[in-house]
Amino acid sequence: MGGFLSMGGHGAYIWPAYGIAVAALGGLLIWSLRARAKVQRELQDRGLDRRARERR
Amino acid sequence: MAMPSIHFLANPARFQRFSARILPWLGALTALLWASGLYMALLVAPPDYQQGETVRIMFVHVPAAWWSMAAYALLAGLGAALLVWRHPLAALMARAVAPVGAAYALVCLVSGSFWGRPMWGTWWVWDARLTSMLLLFFLYLGHIALSRAFDDSERGDRAAAVLALVGVVNLPVIKFSVDWWNTLHQPASVMKLDGPAIHPSILTPLLVMAAAYLALLVFLVLLRTETEIGRRRLETAALTGR
Structure with missing residues (x-):
């Protein structure tokens, strides 16, 4: 396990490179999901969501 | 009717029905590709004989470069669709x-x-490849800032579309910078006319990671476009006093 983490002595470069990918893309994913949930809630509150329009 | 798949998505309501159906499957596929891609990149791929373990950085670096450039080409295409054809969905998808x-x-x-x-x-070095890639990042930031700079969101959409179209000249500069100038960055080793110059043990994880980045790109764009459609609907409702 120590060998895996040290990555042949280059762990200090490899793990941050993966870290930025996970942080930036994971962060964007969470932000996007929350933004969608918020908009859907507002649409529902005003009766503007798809199901409400289809009922009309 | 030459391109039914594109025209099919031109209508926001139809787009939303389409994305609602496809998003759960695409999300599952994205998660699966990322899990297997990261597993192969970190545990299966061998160290390179020159780069050692640092070759593993390529698996997150190269697909990010490819798809950030492809996404910019899409952004420019959407800009053209908005400015030339006044496509109703183009502006919303560009924001996404x-x-x-x-x-x-x-x-x-x-x-x-x-x-x-x-x-x-x-x-860091200020060589042609790195500098043009940094410019691509700033073009994206400029697009985000411009599209939100006006009270009238349609004015912001058009200004951002102009920027997207002007900035498209940067794409060939990025791609060919390693051939045109003598840069520190190495030339292409996968996207070559005579085939990739990479051993399969490295190429396979790279391609799986490329598929993972692509799946995430499509997933996020569909999800975020759907959000923008809803947001625009709320804006319109507020304006018409509903």
């Missing part, structure tokens, strides 16, 4: 794409820097 492209460009730049330090002995 830009932050994803910016994130991909950022991942490319930072991961490249973490590779450059041990391999080149420097975090």
Whole structure:
């Protein structure tokens, strides 16, 4: 396990490179999901969501 | 009717029905590709005989570069669709794409820097490839800023579309910078006319990671476009006093 983490002595470069990918893309994913949930809630509150329009 | 798949999505309501159906499956596929891609990149791929373990940085760096450029081509195409054909969905999709492209460009730049330090002995050089890639990141940021700079969101959409079209000249500069100038960055080794110059043990994880980045790009763009459609609907409702 120590060998895996040290990555042949280059762990200090490899793990941050993966870290930025996970942080930036994971962060964007969470932000996007929350933004969608918020908009859907507002649409529902005003009766503007798809199901409400289809009922009309 | 030459391109039914595109025209099919031109209508926002139809787009939403389509994306609602496809998003759960695409989300599952994205998660699966990321899990297997990261597993192969970190545990299966062998160390390179020259780069050692740092070759693993390539698996997050190279696909981020490819898809941030492809996403910009999409952004420019959407800009044209908005300015020339006044396509109703183009502006909303452009707003959805830009932050994803910016994130991909950022991942490319930072991961490249973490590779450059041990391999080149420097975090950064102002060489043609790195500089044009940094410009791509700033073009994305400019697009995001411009599209939100006006009270009238349609004015912002058009201004951002103009920027997207002007900035498209940067794409061939990025692609061919390693051939046109004598740069520190190595030339292409996968996207070559005579086939990739990479051993399958490295190429396979790279391609799986490329598929994972693509799946995430499509997933995020569909999800975020759907959000923008809803947001625009709320705006319109507020304006008409509903």
